[in-house]
Each structure stands twice: as C-alpha cells, then as structure tokens.
Amino acid sequence: MTPTIALWWYLLVAAALFSIGLFGALSRRNAVGVLMGIELMLNGANVNAVAFWRYTGPSSGGGLTGMDGQVFAIMVIALAAAEAAVGLALIISIYRSQQTVLLEDFTSLHG
Amino acid sequence: MFDIASLAANAWLVPLFTALAFVTILIQIWTGRGGRSSAWVAIAGVGASGLYSVVVFLATLGGRAEALSHAPAMSRRLDWLPLGAGQLSFGILIDPLGAATLAMVGIACLMIFIYASAYMAGEFTLYTDPTTGAVDAAVGRARYARFFAYVSLFATGMFGFVLSSNLVQALLFWEIMGLCSFLLIGFWNFKPSAAQAAKKAFMTTRIGDMGLFIGIMMLFAFLGTTDYDTLMKPASLARLQGIGSIDGWLGGMLGHAVHVPLGSLSVAALVAICLFGGSVGKSAQFPLHVWLPDAMEGPTPVSAMIHAATMVSAGVFLIARLYPIFSSATVDHPDMISGPMYAVAAVGALTALLAATIGMAQYDIKRVLAYSTISQLGYMVMALGIGAYVAAVFHLLTHAFFKALLFLGSGSVIHGVEHGMHEAHEGHGHDQGHAAHPAHPSTILGVADADPHDPQDMRNMGGLGKRMPLTYATFLAGTLALTGIPVFSGFWSKDEILADAFHKMGDGHWIAALVWVLGTAAAFVTAFYMARQVFMVFAGPPATSGAAKAPESAPAMVYPLVVLSLFAVFLGLVGVPTAFPLIGAWLGGNPFHHYMGHLLSGGSFESHAFNALPALASIGAAASGWGLGYAMYGRRPAAARSTDPLASVIGVPLFRLLYRKYYVDELYQATVIRGSVALSNFDSWLDRTAIDGAVNGAGWIGERSSRVNNWIDSRVVDGTVALVAAVSGEMSRWMRWLQSGRIQQYLLLAFFGVLIFLAMNVL
Numbered sequence: 001m002t003p004t005i006a007l008w009w010y011l012l013v014a015a016a017l018f019s020i021g022l023f024g025a026l027s028r029r030n031a032v033g034v035l036m037g038i039e040l041m042l043n044g045a046n047v048n049a050v051a052f053w054r055y056t057g058p059s060s061g062g063g064l065t066g067m068d069g070q071v072f073a074i075m076v077i078a079l080a081a082a083e084a085a086v087g088l089a090l091i092i093s094i095y096r097s098q099q100t101v102l103l104e105d106f107t108s109l110h111g
Numbered sequence: 112m113f114d115i116a117s118l119a120a121n122a123w124l125v126p127l128f129t130a131l132a133f134v135t136i137l138i139q140i141w142t143g144r145g146g147r148s149s150a151w152v153a154i155a156g157v158g159a160s161g162l163y164s165v166v167v168f169l170a171t172l173g174g175r176a177e178a179l180s181h182a183p184a185m186s187r188r189l190d191w192l193p194l195g196a197g198q199l200s201f202g203i204l205i206d207p208l209g210a211a212t213l214a215m216v217g218i219a220c221l222m223i224f225i226y227a228s229a230y231m232a233g234e235f236t237l238y239t240d241p242t243t244g245a246v247d248a249a250v251g252r253a254r255y256a257r258f259f260a261y262v263s264l265f266a267t268g269m270f271g272f273v274l275s276s277n278l279v280q281a282l283l284f285w286e287i288m289g290l291c292s293f294l295l296i297g298f299w300n301f302k303p304s305a306a307q308a309a310k311k312a313f314m315t316t317r318i319g320d321m322g323l324f325i326g327i328m329m330l331f332a333f334l335g336t337t338d339y340d341t342l343m344k345p346a347s348l349a350r351l352q353g354i355g356s357i358d359g360w361l362g363g364m365l366g367h368a369v370h371v372p373l374g375s376l377s378v379a380a381l382v383a384i385c386l387f388g389g390s391v392g393k394s395a396q397f398p399l400h401v402w403l404p405d406a407m408e409g410p411t412p413v414s415a416m417i418h419a420a421t422m423v424s425a426g427v428f429l430i431a432r433l434y435p436i437f438s439s440a441t442v443d444h445p446d447m448i449s450g451p452m453y454a455v456a457a458v459g460a461l462t463a464l465l466a467a468t469i470g471m472a473q474y475d476i477k478r479v480l481a482y483s484t485i486s487q488l489g490y491m492v493m494a495l496g497i498g499a500y501v502a503a504v505f506h507l508l509t510h511a512f513f514k515a516l517l518f519l520g521s522g523s524v525i526h527g528v529e530h531g532m533h534e535a536h537e538g539h540g541h542d543q544g545h546a547a548h549p550a551h552p553s554t555i556l557g558v559a560d561a562d563p564h565d566p567q568d569m570r571n572m573g574g575l576g577k578r579m580p581l582t583y584a585t586f587l588a589g590t591l592a593l594t595g596i597p598v599f600s601g602f603w604s605k606d607e608i609l610a611d612a613f614h615k616m617g618d619g620h621w622i623a624a625l626v627w628v629l630g631t632a633a634a635f636v637t638a639f640y641m642a643r644q645v646f647m648v649f650a651g652p653p654a655t656s657g658a659a660k661a662p663e664s665a666p667a668m669v670y671p672l673v674v675l676s677l678f679a680v681f682l683g684l685v686g687v688p689t690a691f692p693l694i695g696a697w698l699g700g701n702p703f704h705h706y707m708g709h710l711l712s713g714g715s716f717e718s719h720a721f722n723a724l725p726a727l728a729s730i731g732a733a734a735s736g737w738g739l740g741y742a743m744y745g746r747r748p749a750a751a752r753s754t755d756p757l758a759s760v761i762g763v764p765l766f767r768l769l770y771r772k773y774y775v776d777e778l779y780q781a782t783v784i785r786g787s788v789a790l791s792n793f794d795s796w797l798d799r800t801a802i803d804g805a806v807n808g809a810g811w812i813g814e815r816s817s818r819v820n821n822w823i824d825s826r827v828v829d830g831t832v833a834l835v836a837a838v839s840g841e842m843s844r845w846m847r848w849l850q851s852g853r854i855q856q857y858l859l860l861a862f863f864g865v866l867i868f869l870a871m872n873v874l
Contacts (some may be wrong), residue, residue: 106853
C-alpha cells in the first residue's frame with residue numbers, strides 16, 4: 001500500500017519545523033524560548049525519521065526491517081524530555097542566582 | 112692467702128688510679144668545684160698508685176721477677192689495632208728494671224704531689240680581675256685544680272710508660288708525658304718566657320721523638336712486632352743483625368749497589384741510633400739539651416717531678432729497656448761495647464762534662480740544678496754506652512730521689528725568699544735604710560747583674576741556713592749525694608759507673624777511657640758548682656732583705672723533703688760492691704746488682720772485682736771540688752756574691768762562655784731558627800705570589816667566562832623563551848573575541864560549521 005501523499009511534503013514540513021526551531025533557538029532572548037526552539041528542531045528531525053521509515057522501510061519493500069524509524073523517534077522524544085527537564089532546571093537555578101533568564105546576561109564563560 | 116704475685120699481675124691498676132684522679136679533677140673544674148679538694152684527689156690517686164707500685168716492686172724481690180714476668184696473667188693483651196701480620200696491643204711488662212723504676216716514680220711523685228699542694232697555694236691569690244684589681248678567687252682555684260689535673264695525667268703517662276709491654280704503647284705514654292711537660296712548663300703562660308720555654312721544650316723533644324718513631328717503624332718493618340718480649344729474644348736480635356750493613360740493605364731494595372755515608376754501619380746500629388734519638392730529646396742530651404734549663408720556667412714541683420726525677424729519666428729508661436738492641440751484636444755478652452753504643456757513650460760523656468761546666472757559671476738556683484740534671488743524665492747515658500747497665504739504672508734511681516729533693520729544696524728556698532721580699536716590701540717605710548742594697552756592680556762583662564727582685568737569683572740569697580734549717584739540712588743531704596760524697600747514695604751509683612768505665616778501660620776500650628776521664632772530671636766540676644750553690648744560698652750574711660726575712664716553708668713542703676732526704680742518704684747502700692772495705696760484705700754483697708743484673712734477652716751482667724783506684728779518684732775529685740768551692744765561695748760568701756771569684760780565676764771570656772752556655776742557644780737561633788724563619792718567609796712569599804696568583808688568576812678567568820655566559824644566557828636563551836611567551840600571548844589576545852560567552856553565538860557558529868561541511872560534501 002503506497003501512501004497517497006508524496007514523501008517530499010513530509011520533508012517540507014520537517015524542514016519548516018527545523019528552520020522555525022533553529023530561528024527560535026538562535027534569536028530568542030529568553031532561555032525558555034531557546035529551549036522551545038530546540039524542541040521544534042528535534043521534532044523536525046523526528047518527522048524526517050518517521051517519514052523515511054514509512055516510505056523506504058519494509059512496508060515499502062525497502063532494505064530496512066522492523067520498527068527502527070519509530071524507535072528512533074521515540075528515543076529522540078525521550079531525550080528531548082530529559083533535555084527539557086535538565087534545561088529548565090538549569091534555567092531556574094540560574095534565575096534564582098541571577099534574577100534573569102535572558103541569555104545575553106549569561107556571559108560568564110567569556111574568554 | 113695474701114698472694115703478692117697475683118696482686119702484681121694487675122699492675123695496670125697503677126696508672127689507672129692517677130688517670131681516675133685526672134678525670135675526677137677535670138670534672139671538678141668543669142663543674143666549678145676545683146680547688147683545695149683537687150689536690151687531695153690527686154694525692155689520693157698518686158698515693159694509691161704509689162702504694163701499688165711498691166707492692167709490684169716487692170713482688171719482684173727475692174728472684175721472683177723472672178717467674179713473675181712469665182706468669183700467665185702478665186701475658187694478657189688488650190688487642191688494639193691489627194696491623195699487617197702483626198697486632199698492636201696494650202699489655203704490661205714487669206721486670207726488675209720496670210718494677211724498681213715504677214716504685215721510684217710512685218714514691219717520688221707522691222712526695223712531690225704533697226709538696227705541690229702547699230707550694231701551689233700561691234695560685235689562689237695570684238690572679239686579679241683586670242678591671243677591679245680584686246683577687247679573682249675562682250680563677251685561682253681553677254688554676255690550682257688544673258695544675259693537679261696536669262700532674263696526675265703526667266704520672267699516668269710515666270707509670271704507663273714504665274709498664275708498657277711494647278714500643279708503640281710506650282710511645283703513646285711517652286707522648287702523654289711530652290704533652291704534660293709542655294702544659295706544665297707553660298703553666299704560667301701569661302709569662303712570655305714560660306710560653307716560649309714550653310714551645311721550645313715541645314719542639315726540641317719532637318726532633319728526638321721523630322728518631323724514636325722512625326726506629327720503632329724500622330723495628331716493626333724488620334721484625335714484625337714491637338713487643339719487648341719478642342724483640343728481645345736472641346732469635347729476633349739475630350735476625351736484626353742478619354740484615355747486614357745499610358749499604359747492602361739499600362742495595363737489596365733498589366736492585367743495584369749503593370754507597371751512602373756511614374753505609375758500612377749495620378742496620379741494627381741504625382735502628383739503635385734512631386731509638387737513641389728519642390732518648391737524646393727526652394733526656395736532654397747534647398745537642399738537644401737546650402730545652403731543659405728553659406723548662407725551669409714551670410712551677411718548681413714540675414721541675415722536680417718532670418724535669419729531674421721522672422720524665423727526663425724516661426729517655427735513659429728507654430735505652431735501658433732496649434739495651435739488648437743496642438748490644439745486639441754481642442747478645443751473649445751484654446756488657447761488651449758494640450757499634451751504636453760508642454755513639455751513646457760519647458754523647459753521654461760529652462753531655463756530662465759540658466753541662467756540668469755550664470752549671471758552674473749560672474746564678475739562677477734552678478738553672479744550676481737543671482744543668483746538673485743534664486750532666487747526671489749524661490752519666491747514665493754514658494754508663495749504658497759502655498755496658499754498665501746496672502750502674503746506669505742504679506744511678507737513675509738514686510739520682511731521681513736526690514735530684515727531686517734538691518729541686519724541691521730550691522723551691523722551698525725560692526718560696527721563702529719570695530715571702531721575705533714580699534714582707535720587706537710591705538714594711539718598706541722603716542726598712543729603707545738597709546733595704547737599699549745596691550745592685551751589685553757587675554765586674555764581668557756580658558753577664559747580667561742580679562735583679563734585686565728575682566727570688567731565684569742566688570746572688571740575692573745567703574744566710575738562709577739559719578732562716579730555713581730543715582730545708583738547709585735536707586738540701587745539704589741531697590747535695591752530698593749528688594756530689595758523690597761517700598756513704599750518700601750518689602757516691603755508690605756514680606762510683607759504680609766510674610769503676611765500670613775504669614775496668615773496661617783496662618780491657619783496652621778507648622771509649623771507656625774517655626768516659627772515665629770525662630766522668631771523673633765532671634764529678635769534680637759537679638762538686639764545685641754544688642759547693643758554690645750551697646755557699647751562695649745558705650752561708651754568710653743575707654744579701655737582700657728578702658733573704659734576711661725568709662721564713663721556713665710550710666710543713667707540707669718540708670716533710671716531703673725529709674722523706675726524700677732519707678732516700679738520698681740511704682738508698683745507695685743497696686748497691687755497695689761486695690768487696691768494698693769494711694761494709695761491703697756486711698751489706699749483703701750488692702743485692703741491687705743481683706736484682707737488676709738480668710736482661711730480657713737472657714744475658715746477665717757480672718760484677719767486677721772491686722778496684723780502689725777509681726773509687727779513690729772519684730772521692731778525690733769530689734773532695735777537691737768541694738775544697739775549691741769552699742776556698743772560692745765559702746770563706747767570704749758576701750764578696751763572692753758581688754764578684755764571682757770563678758771569673759777572676761778562669762778569666763772573664765771563659766766565664767762568659769760558660770754563662771752563655773757555650774752559645775748553643777745563640778747558635779741554634781742563628782742557624783736552625785733563623786733558617787726556618789727565613790724558609791717560612793720564603794714559603795709565605797711563594798704562597799702569596801705564586802699560589803695566590805694562580806688561584807686569583809683561575810678566579811679571574813672564571814669570572815670573565817661567567818660574564819660571557821651571563822650575556823649569552825640573558826640575551827639568547829632568555830630571548831627565545833620570552834619570544835615564545837610573547838607569541839602565544841599575542842595569539843591568545845587575538846583569539847579572545849571568539850570566547851564571548853554567548854551561547855547563541857556559539858550555536859550560530861556551529862550551525863555555519865555544519866553548513867560548510869554539508870556544502871563541502873555536496874560540492
């Protein structure tokens with residue numbers, strides 16, 4: 001059974017998601033916003049993984065077997081959750097000490 | 112059971128007692144407790160030693176000496192230093208010679224210590240604080256204690272030397288004595304003359320000791336041992352003789368024939384002469400006699416003990432101890448005269464006469480006795496040189512007692528005159544009239560006038576016989592013994608030497624003739640100068656107010672004199688020849704000869720038939736000496752004190768020659784001392800210019816090359832290092848802007864980086 005929608009639509013959506021996320025991560029002043037951008041980039045990658053699995057996987061008669069596309073996606077979602085938790089914890093901790101969440105204030109690592 | 116022989120086997124206790132006293136007094140000084148008690152400690156130590164030494168002596172009596180010296184206890188050795196095939200060890204050796212000398216030293220030292228405890232009491236008030244001028248009692252007490260520490264150590268040295276069983280051990284104690292002699296001559300080291308005399312004594316004896324040391328090393332090299340017992344075995348002596356002449360010995364070592372001066376002498380003779388060198392230094396024989404008169408700078412008990420009775424006898428004792436080596440060419444007949452003994456006899460005879468003649472023209476009471484000591488030591492040495500071994504040892508023993516007596520007596524006189532001068536000085540006010548004895552105008556050119564404040568100058572004395580009766584009586588006894596007046600001890604011993612010489616002269620030995628002639632002449636001179644001394648000191652009216660007020664000395668000083676005078680009078684009776692008229696047989700037939708007449712090498716001495724001629728000659732010499740002395744000094748003693756009659760008899764130049772001691776000191780000053788000073792100056796110059804120049808040059812070169820190094824280091828090496836640092840610093844400063852700390856910037860860079868990689872992949 002071949003999907004009715006062509007693969008490049010999915011890839012377009014994934015690229016859009018990734019680009020929006022990248023823009024957010026690079027441009028947001030608020031650290032929480034940056035985190036959210038990162039989530040979008042990860043999810044863009046997820047869409048790619050699942051789409052390629054669906055179009056080139058076993059159901060399509062390709063070389064891949066099993067559920068690996070979906071497993072990749074789930075692994076990335078779990079990783080993103082962990083990342084968000086750690087990132088938020090860091091942000092809260094920094095806020096407690098610096099009273100700010102603006103990234104341009106976090107320059108104590110400058111050379 | 113009271114076993115005297117086993118007591119004697121522990122004779123090492125004898126030096127131990129005095130050594131303990133020495134250590135105790137040292138502790139007393141260090142803890143600030145020295146003082147009167149130190150004298151008691153020293154007397155107790157030497158008393159115990161003296162008692163034990165008499166016990167040892169008694170144990171050897173009655174022919175037991177031979178058995179005793181072979182007792183197992185005697186051969187105990189304390190191993191000290193393994194050396195090649197041999198072994199240096201400590202041990203004791205007791206034979207008649209050692210035992211008799213030990214007893215003599217013990218008794219004489221005890222008497223002298225008791226005497227010194229009173230004599231040295233002046234120390235307590237001698238030292239004053241330089242700032243306040245008050246008497247510094249603490250220093251005085253410490254110095255008094257130090258004196259007794261020194262003399263105790265000295266007694267240890269002498270006891271140890273006499274008891275030593277080998278030459279190295281003997282040398283050790285010999286040098287302890289040398290050290291104590293140095294310390295005690297210079298005891299009043301604040302006097303430049305005393306410090307000078309101490310130095311002189313030490314360095315002069317060192318010359319002789321060098322010979323002794325070389326001799327010991329040669330013996331060790333040839334025979335592999337320094338043990339007396341082994342050395343004196345006839346087999347060892349034969350081996351020593353077997354080496355042959357010096358030329359042959361050197362030639363054998365070098366591999367080709369050599370001829371050196373005196374090379375035809377045997378090596379055994381060379382060894383003996385080297386060993387004799389030690390005796391010449393220690394016993395003040397010509398030409399090393401110059402230190403002994405100067406040694407009189409020390410306190411009088413020291414003069415008595417070290418420089419009359421004991422230490423100076425050590426040199427004679429050494430020859431006696433090593434006698435078999437001297438006579439090794441004729442082992443079986445020890446009283447034959449062989450090679451090296453000619454040198455010994457000649458040196459002794461020359462010393463005996465020269466020193467006696469110098470003694471005629473001295474004014475210092477102790478110096479007269481010092482020259483007399485040298486002269487008497489010369490007697491002993493020349494006696495050994497002609498094989499009169501027993502007579503020499505006999506004279507050694509009798510001389511020790513009467514010379515100690517004379518020195519202590521002179522000390523008593525000096526003490527008295529000093530007190531008298533002090534008293535006269537105190538009461539100067541009313542005494543002005545006759546205290547002003549003018550300085551005697553000297554009529555003798557080149558001879559110093561008497562210093563009226565010198566308590567030792569005989570010209571300041573006179574009349575002391577009445578002021579100090581006990582001192583006078585004992586001094587007279589000692590003088591009669593020294594001058595060889597019959598019955599007194601010196602007569603018997605001196606007469607035995609001269610009789611032996613006379614006997615050998617009959618056998619045709621020219622050296623014995625020399626010894627007899629010079630010895631008899633010296634006996635005459637001895638009697639003369641001793642008569643001069645007695646008359647100048649004790650007879651006539653007092654020459655100064657000091658002599659007029661001199662009191663008799665303290666009992667602790669006088670009673671030792673009495674004890675010693677008993678020995679001086681009676682000791683000779685043990686050695687009266689059997690054939691002597693009237694008393695010879697009655698006195699046991701010369702027991703001393705029977706006791707002493709055996710050697711370690713096994714030979715023994717026979718006593719000669721009594722000959723009246725030498726005895727009469729020596730009595731005649733002594734009597735005429737006394738007679739001449741009385742004629743010149745005894746009849747008008749006051750006049751004799753102001754103008755020495757001897758000068759008018761023998762002429763002023765000759766008198767001056769004697770007064771200046773044959774100019775030997777001046778000769779040494781001009782040659783040896785000036786020479787070594789010049790050599791030192793040259794060395795110093797060489798050191799300052801050549802050696803220092805080389806050292807400074809090396810330093811200069813080092814400094815210059817260091818400067819070059821420094822330039823290279825600071826410019827090249829440091830420059831390189833600084834350049835590296837500067838480059839990395841600049842780069843870092845330039846790279847800093849990348850590290851802005853802004854996360855989003857990093858992220859952007861990372862993104863562009865990924866893009867670039869992707870682009871590179873695609874293109």
